[in-house]
Amino acid sequence: RKEVEQDPGPFNVPEGATVAFNCTYSNSASQSFFWYRQDCRKEPKLLMSVYSSGNEDGRFTAQLNRASQYISLLIRDSKLSDSATYLCVVNPFNTDKLIFGTGTRLQVFP
Amino acid sequence: NAGVTQTPKFQVLKTGQSMTLQCAQDMNHEYMSWYRQDPGMGLRLIHYSVGAGITDQGEVPNGYNVSRSTTEDFPLRLLSAAPSQTSVYFCASSTLAGGYNEQFFGPGTRLTVL
Numbered sequence: 062r063k064e065v066e067q068d069p070g071p072f073n074v075p076e077g078a079t080v081a082f083n084c085t086y087s088n089s090a091s092q093s094f095f096w097y098r099q100d101c102r103k104e105p106k107l108l109m110s111v112y113s114s115g116n117e118d119g120r121f122t123a124q125l126n127r128a129s130q131y132i133s134l135l136i137r138d139s140k141l142s143d144s145a146t147y148l149c150v151v152n153p154f155n156t157d158k159l160i161f162g163t164g165t166r167l168q169v170f171p
Numbered sequence: 172n173a174g175v176t177q178t179p180k181f182q183v184l185k186t187g188q189s190m191t192l193q194c195a196q197d198m199n200h201e202y203m204s205w206y207r208q209d210p211g212m213g214l215r216l217i218h219y220s221v222g223a224g225i226t227d228q229g230e231v232p233n234g235y236n237v238s239r240s241t242t243e244d245f246p247l248r249l250l251s252a253a254p255s256q257t258s259v260y261f262c263a264s265s266t267l268a269g270g271y272n273e274q275f276f277g278p279g280t281r282l283t284v285l
Binding site: 065069095097103104105106107110148157158159160161162163164 | 202204206211212213214215216219221227229230261273274276277278279
C-alpha cells in the first residue's frame with residue numbers, strides 16, 4: 062500500500078461548483094499534513110497546512126480525520142484559475158521527510 | 172530574495188555521462204532536499220539535508236550523490252546517467268524552526284537521458 066494515496070482524477074467541474082478531494086495515508090503516527098498546488102510544468106507551491114481542528118482559507122477548507130487516516134480539501138465556488146494538480150503531503154512521525162501523493166487533477170470549465 | 176534557484180533548466184545526457192544539477196537558496200533555510208517527479212509516480216525524495224555537513228538518503232537515492240558544504244548550496248550529482256533517470260528534478264528548502272514548515276521549490280530541471 063502506498064504511504065499516501067490520492068484519486069488522480071481528473072475532476073472536471075463547471076465554474077462555481079464545489080469540489081472535494083480526499084487523500085489517505087498509511088502511517089497512523091504521521092504528524093503534519095499539507096496541500097500543495099502544482100500548475101502544469103511548474104513547481105509545487107504550498108496551498109495550505111492541515112490542522113487537527115480543520116482550517117479554512119477563503120474558498121478552501123482542509124480537514125483532517127485521524128481515526129480514518131485521511132485528509133480532505135474542499136474548494137467552493139470554483140474558478141477557472143483553480144485548474145491545477147493538488148498534491149497531498151504527509152510528514153511521518155519522527156522523520157525529516159515529506160511524502161507526496163501523486164496528485165489529483167482539477168479542471169474547471171466555463 | 173531569489174528564493175530557490177536551479178540550473179540548468181533543461182539537460183540532455185547520453186547514457187553513462189555524469190553531471191551535477193545545481194541548487195541554491197538565499198533564505199538561510201536549514202533543510203534542503205531533492206525530488207524527482209515522474210508521470211503517475213508523484214514526487215519522490217532522493218536525498219535531503221538538515222544542515223551544512225549533514226545529508227541523508229530519501230526514497231530513491233541510488234545513482235545520485237549529494238553534498239552540503241554550505242547552507243546555501245545543495246548540488247545533486249548523477250554518477251553515470253541511465254535512461255531511467257529521465258525525469259523532472261526539483262530542489263526544495265525550508266526552515267526547521269518550530270517543526271515542519273512550507274517547502275519552497277525551485278523551478279525544476281528537465282533531464283533527458285538517451
